[in-house]
Amino acid sequence: MSVPKNLYIYPWESYTENNCNSFVIDGSVRILIDPGHAHLLHHLEARMVRDGFSLEDIHVALATHPHPDHCEGLVKLKELGALIAMHEEALAFLSRFRAQWEQMTGQRMPDFPVDFFIKEGRLELGSEVLQVLETPGHAPGSVCFYWQEPGVLFSGDVVFVQSVGRVDLPGGHAGLLARSLEKIMSLDSQVLCPGHGPVLEGRGAVKENFYLIRQYFFAHQASPSSPQ
Template identity: 35%
Template structure:
């Protein structure tokens, strides 16, 4: 499996595109710049099988319908946020963008609990990692030693918890009980900023000491 990090939009939200040798692809968090993302996928001759959302904040969902409409692929989100996509007040876009609220059609599939998600040749362990938002999840590929953590864990930082539904203590518990339990060489593909590893964050993330 090959994966590509694509920072999109004014908040430079990381979309991730995973692909196999057959050019099947998974798109995680297509946050903005829909036409450009669709064009890039076409130029790479990729065939998206699904869109996976770590959570439904507006900066992670802006290109969902562009990609879904073009490639006819389903969208997956945790059930706690299944009604956030079409609602600018819940996904935060009304608060930050006013009348330019960002919305998308409801997801095609909801994730109800931790499970193994198999999509074509791709396989992920779905880890429930709430705290940044109630329905935040991380997608872990054990085979490829990488976890797509959304806005739960960043390089030398953690997700903000001052937005509606955020909970600082819950986020710390999610990180310690779910993410830091992964092998230390696991790559953490964050929702913003550079990638890191579980081991690096265990050793030096200032937000995780003294928990």
């Protein structure tokens, strides 16, 4: 299984500044998943331009969870004409997280005028269909997107290659993260597109990654399917 031709992967590879991987699905509705920090959007756009489109060509921008390095750029995308969306609990968390946001970024937290809320279930965007899975644990309102037809899982910060999202930030919960991991590892994923680090290709490699993570990180959990 190779990466679909209409999926564009933009990994963040800097070791000096934190930001997330971004992904564009180039369909009849052009979708951007996790735009990252607002002040780093010019890096993303420079790479997009080489592929034949720009931020202004994005129709819908989605955030996997409400951390600045994933969702802050939504505001700029909204200004450029895109519809923006996140989970309702993610937006509620942002209102509670304001003080921490401003301490972390040194800037005022923007308002997020979302056009619609993402929720568990089927999300149709033009010719493409994403399955939304609610996956809390790393952050409230965290979701993963499963693009079923090509078997691509956009996991945000729930799971990476050989690692999982941290749970020591506000709203983090190890038991919930273990439960979320169990939820998404049952999918027939052939490509894992995480929020940070490398993309993983191949059904066997993705499955093995899930089993290794469950064994290494959650072997101590009495019941991974139940929050502790």
